[in-house]
Amino acid sequence: MRLALIDLDRTLISVNSASGWIRRELRMGFLSPKQALVGAWWIGGYQLGFARMESAIEQAVASLKGEQEAVIRDRTHAFWREEVASTVRPGARRAIAAHQAAGDKVVLLTSSSTYMSEICAAELGLDGWLCNRFEVNEGLFTGRVHGQLCFGAGKVHHAQKLALELGLSLADAVFYTDSYSDLPGLEAVGEPVVVAPDPRLKREARKRGWRVETWD
Secondary structure, three states: OOEEEEOHHHHHEOOOHHHHHHHHHHHOOOOOHHHHHHHHHHHHHHHHOOOOHHHHHHHHHHOOOOOEHHHHHHHHHHHHHHHHHHHEOHHHHHHHHHHHHOOOEEEEEEEEEHHHHHHHHHHHOOOEEEEEEEEEEOOEEEEEEEOOOOOOHHHHHHHHHHHHHHOOOHHHOEEEEOOHHHHHHHHHOOEEEEEOOOHHHHHHHHHHOOEEEOOO
16 A cells, blocks of 8 residues: 555646636625735746745635634535536546555645545545645634645645655655646655646656656
8 A cells, every 4th residue: 555645736637726716706706806816916926936835825824814614615615516526637537546446545635725625535535635724713714824834845744744644655655746836745755747747847757757647
């Protein structure tokens, strides 16, 4: 048995769920145009290389201060079922099935939220998820991230902790991702697999001889 780690956005699914969430929240009246513009700016800035995703995540979590956790969970689950579930890549389903047939532990490793991760894992039959968790007090968000951010090197921290708990090793693990920001995770596992990569990761994968897949 080994650990199979799978990124969510543009890897397991073909879209960026954060962008879709902003558009949906704006359309349903839960975000103002100004809030949506700020969120889009952070995401666009990160993709263009002049904004830190860590800051974007912290800003997004801070904007939830005072909101009810149960309400956000329900809205996120509805978002998954109505707009995201249909974007799961066919190759992701095949990879999950192959790992499960081999007796591996298949775990989502994502910078998305607990609420997106839990519904994705439940509907795809995954063994668990590692993600960004939001601090909650008496059912309300405090506006702070709980624990270490699950992004970049932070993903390695969470994956290593899980591997130790399961008595497994990242040296035997496989990690599937599309993003150059996941380079620390790809370097930490024994089998890095690049899925529909962004341009920077595609160049890096060619240089290092990593396997590249599309999953479409």
